[in-house]
Amino acid sequence: MLNSVELRKKYLDFFKSKGHTVIPSASLIPENDPTVLFTTAGMQPLVPYLLGQKHPGGKRLTDVQKCVRTGDIDSVGDDTHCTFFEMLGNWSLGDYFKRESIAWSYEFLTEVLGIDKKTLAVTVFEGDDDCPRDEEAAALWREAGIPEDRIFYLNKEHNWWIAGAAGPCGEDTEIFIVDESKPGKTPADDGGRFVEIWNNVFMHYFKHPDGTLTELDQKNVDTGMGLERTLMTLNGYGSVYDTDVLRPVAEYIRSLTAEKGAEAERAVRIITDHTRTATFILGDPRGVAPSNVDRGYILRRLIRRAVRYARTLGLDASILKECAEKFIGIYGGFYTELEDNREKILSELELETQKFDRTLQQGLKEFEKLLGYIKDNRISGKAAFKLYDTYGFPPEMTVELAAEHGVTVDMDGFTRAFNEHQQKSKAGSEQKFKGGLADSGEETTKLHTATHLLMEALRRVLKDPGIMQKGSNITPERLRLDFNFPRPLSAEEVKAVEVAVNEAIAAGVDVTCEEMTPDEAHASGAVGVFGDRYGDIVKVYTMGSYSKEICGGPHVKNTAELGKFKIVKEQSSSAGVRRIKAVLEKA
Numbered sequence: 001m002l003n004s005v006e007l008r009k010k011y012l013d014f015f016k017s018k019g020h021t022v023i024p025s026a027s028l029i030p031e032n033d034p035t036v037l038f039t040t041a042g043m044q045p046l047v048p049y050l051l052g053q054k055h056p057g058g059k060r061l062t063d064v065q066k067c068v069r070t071g072d073i074d075s076v077g078d079d080t081h082c083t084f085f086e087m088l089g090n091w092s093l094g095d096y097f098k099r100e101s102i103a104w105s106y107e108f109l110t111e112v113l114g115i116d117k118k119t120l121a122v123t124v125f126e127g128d129d130d131c132p133r134d135e136e137a138a139a140l141w142r143e144a145g146i147p148e149d150r151i152f153y154l155n156k157e158h159n160w161w162i163a164g165a166a167g168p169c170g171e172d173t174e175i176f177i178v179d180e181s182k183p184g185k186t187p188a189d190d191g192g193r194f195v196e197i198w199n200n201v202f203m204h205y206f207k208h209p210d211g212t213l214t215e216l217d218q219k220n221v222d223t224g225m226g227l228e229r230t231l232m233t234l235n236g237y238g239s240v241y242d243t244d245v246l247r248p249v250a251e252y253i254r255s256l257t258a259e260k261g262a263e264a265e266r267a268v269r270i271i272t273d274h275t276r277t278a279t280f281i282l283g284d285p286r287g288v289a290p291s292n293v294d295r296g297y298i299l300r301r302l303i304r305r306a307v308r309y310a311r312t313l314g315l316d317a318s319i320l321k322e323c324a325e326k327f328i329g330i331y332g333g334f335y336t337e338l339e340d341n342r343e344k345i346l347s348e349l350e351l352e353t354q355k356f357d358r359t360l361q362q363g364l365k366e367f368e369k370l371l372g373y374i375k376d377n378r379i380s381g382k383a384a385f386k387l388y389d390t391y392g393f394p395p396e397m398t399v400e401l402a403a404e405h406g407v408t409v410d411m412d413g414f415t416r417a418f419n420e421h422q423q424k425s426k427a428g429s430e431q432k433f434k435g436g437l438a439d440s441g442e443e444t445t446k447l448h449t450a451t452h453l454l455m456e457a458l459r460r461v462l463k464d465p466g467i468m469q470k471g472s473n474i475t476p477e478r479l480r481l482d483f484n485f486p487r488p489l490s491a492e493e494v495k496a497v498e499v500a501v502n503e504a505i506a507a508g509v510d511v512t513c514e515e516m517t518p519d520e521a522h523a524s525g526a527v528g529v530f531g532d533r534y535g536d537i538v539k540v541y542t543m544g545s546y547s548k549e550i551c552g553g554p555h556v557k558n559t560a561e562l563g564k565f566k567i568v569k570e571q572s573s574s575a576g577v578r579r580i581k582a583v584l585e586k587a
């Protein structure tokens, strides 16, 4: 049997022996990228280095990264899905490529972990118009000792990896453990026969927001192995809740409830999973507290959902705090921030669970009443909004409750009710501040459009997609933009940025605007800050392939209207923040 402490150590030691620098897990809350809520993969904090920036640890790195993914929240409760997980990873930043990556993965699995090579299977990319069939990876697997009938060629859906809609990407090869007792012919079937444990991505492309693909200057390797799934598979457990990181908490909850059966087990797992994620979000060095905005809202949803499931098991909301204490004990040795933030984790959990526990029972009564008089098996948006506003029911929770009773919720109606309420409460302050640009004259509008082109030009020229606007001030004479970047720009870089903006102007592309939800905006590859409240609709401005950004506007109709762009000054603004002043001259 292998436990989590041993697996982390074996992994890091192995890659250290292959010349990798062990780096600590980055924060769960991305530092320079407000477009994603949480770190979802080991590669995410490393994007600038995958694109060419020098990493202080060198060209070979390895770590165990804390990750949060809430996209699969509805699957939590099954054997393998979690909203928090640890990813073991190793990276080549323009150093080794497929040969070493594949040989080392094989060596680690068969020699260090002692996995019988007969139980392994792999997939490689079958090829398409963008990228050739990966015969190289297949040949390397054959060389390592994987038999032909255990090498599968699959399409982009399976063997291509990218985080989101744009960024570094490439073909990948995935490694599976085969469970002969389960059905399925290839890893593309979901019969349970092939359990994925490791993904090696060969990142040598960059996908631009307009969908085009270009080769990166360097060939990278990005691998990721899920700690919990690997422990489960290696130890032959039935679910991740049997691993040493989750079992003590799940068992504790089970021991307190008289409820039995599949539904009760699902509730046990949901409470275990959500409390662990909440513990890590609250305990992160950049941790947030529950709130109604972006990250805080996800945290609130997780905690409130766990409280509701605790109630279905007849348990008090204080169970969450007890579970959190257990998690601090389980993880505190490796993630010392949990011990450091113990008080904060426990007090925030107590506050949020008590607050919600007070309204949950009344809210549930209100919900039962509603079921008595709804029409067409549908809960109106207004009623769902009342549950949200008065009883603190996240709308997702109302939808879930409704589904349990075979009814639906009018979510468009909810969003309308929400926005109406927002508008009413904002009305007063909007008298004083109209939002967007205070002065939207012709010159300031042009300079505002130029600011978008400048932001994207900076990201591309400096090869850092994490560059974000930290401040902007526009007068009819000039623009002033503050952005995060650790050092002064060279004269050549300033020139290259200027040239890139002028190219976008010369291209004369139309500036188009679409309205969508923040999630859709993010999926479309737009940069910018997420809408700050549930139900927000954001505007996304696109300027051909030169820029796609969430913004309130206004903008010119075509970039050709801007004239000639000139940077007049590049200077420091504050620690880690640079400032550019620029003007538009008549072309």
Ligand code: SER
Binding pocket: 040, 041, 042, 043, 089, 161, 199, 200, 201, 222, 223, 224, 225
């Ligand atoms: N980025 C890849 C993944 O998340 C490999 O690390 O699967």
